Amino acid sequence: MTDTTISNTAALAAEYRANRAKRARRAGLLKHLFLIATSLIMVYPLLWMLASSLKPDNQIFGDLSLWPSTFEWSNYWQGWNALPVSFTRFFWNSTVITVLSVIGNVISCSFAAYAFARLEFTGKTIWFALMMMTLMIPYHVVLIPQYLLFLNLGWVDTYLPLIVPKFLAGDAFFVFLMIQFFRQLPRDLDEAAMIDGCSPFKIYWAIIMPLSLPAMATAAIFSFIWSWEDFLGPLVYLNDMNDYTVPLALRMFTSQDSVSQYGPMFAMSILSILPILIFFVIFQRMIIQGIAMSGLK
């Protein structure tokens, strides 16, 4: 008698568990369907741009397909030379500015971060509070006086206004990111080194730097992406087409009303985001952790 009750209960429990598992699986399936559908919508515009960069102009509009019927590879060649100055020049300009910006940001921001995270000096808390405040200031507020300053220095139409600020730790985001990282490193290391007679410079160079490569890399990656994509800075400071960066050159496609340039325009758009895509594929993990860690945009 009791045996059957027990086995009944066991059967009921097993059924309940099976039902629950089935429901969970169905919910999981629905979830995947939702996620797949959403991610398709998310990437569709980018894939459409890629497809359009290979389509002949008369097939771009009104066409939803992601597979060109004929591959118009000449779009790339045409786009590369579509403007009075070749894209070789624009890519070179962008590379110079971006590489120097990355170097500047990593060096100057890690200096500031090391001072805030590891050194003691008078007025540290006040400076730290001021630095955090600069996080909030919109670029547009400092843009005009900065422009006037650089105009007076004769720096307009050079790359200096785009590069020099990067060597002055202007991006408080990176300083903050590195402070967060430096604080996790054990202080015993510094103290031991100090007892051994290491100067703060030596400690920064021989201990902090090598141990914070992940933080440096994260800052470098974001710095790369933001400098590469930067539009307002070059728009304000560069007037000669020979000096243009890739984003400024791309804009020429939209202001020129010469139609029948759509294929080449998309081809150059694809090339312009290619370095970022490559970086994203290689450093995806670091980028995603960097955002979760610091709340960067």
Next chain:
Amino acid sequence: MEKFFRRNFAGYSFLAPWLVGFFLLAIGPILASLYLSFTKYNVVRPPQWIGWDNYTYMVQFDARFWKALQVTFTFVAVSVPAKLVFALGVAMALDKGIRAIGWYRALFYLPSILGGSIAVAILWRQLFNYDGVINSMLRLFGTDGPYWLADPNYSLWTLIVLAVWQFGSPMLIFLAGLRAIPQELYEAAEIDAAGPVRKFFAITVPLLAPVIFFNLVLQMIEAFKSFSGAFIISGGSGAPLDSLLFFTVYLYNEAFSFLRMGYASALAWVLLLIIAGFTAIAFWTSKYWVHYENERG
């Protein structure tokens, strides 16, 4: 004296680049911009003090100023909540050890990392073209889409969609926040037969409130500052009929197309005050709806 010098030498040496940048490129320009906002200045002739004239003109006579405010506020008020709802929805679907989470995360984040680029702004212009992808899709469902870019009633929507499409970073921050919610709470709620809706409002929302707040403030500031998308899609002017006249676009044009540096500085200060004001309001109201777990009382 010598001791004081020795104690501070290292700290201030490392801080030096940041200090120079802070005075020359942050606090200096902010004060300069405040001064310029009370002057009439066209770069060619020295600034001429005109008291509150810029501000009174702005408020009393400048219809474009009010239009720019209206456009920007509408953009912020619609795009920020929509983006956060989207980000939270997707983050919740991704939470709890779903398979292939790395792939989804990367795909959802991809638009955000490319979002600031001119290539994407150009793409957006073509997607919302009358013959573009969006209208082609609508035609599949048998409706004719509007002239998105030429019709002032619809043009702002293109930018709102562009902003929502970039929900990647709030999503990542939500994901990190969701991970921190103890699983036992949900299990306990299940035993008490709480449904998904109940669980969401009784557990997820209150425990995630600090993260929601963080994302809200960050995204709001970003939305007030957004520039490139509106600049490219409106062809630099805020067209059609100023319906895309973002505050930043108006400011840029006043400063660099019309060289009204004094007036543009006044606009910049209004923008700074608006952002500071909204951030302050967010912080002030947050004590009523955001509770931190480790807080007492």
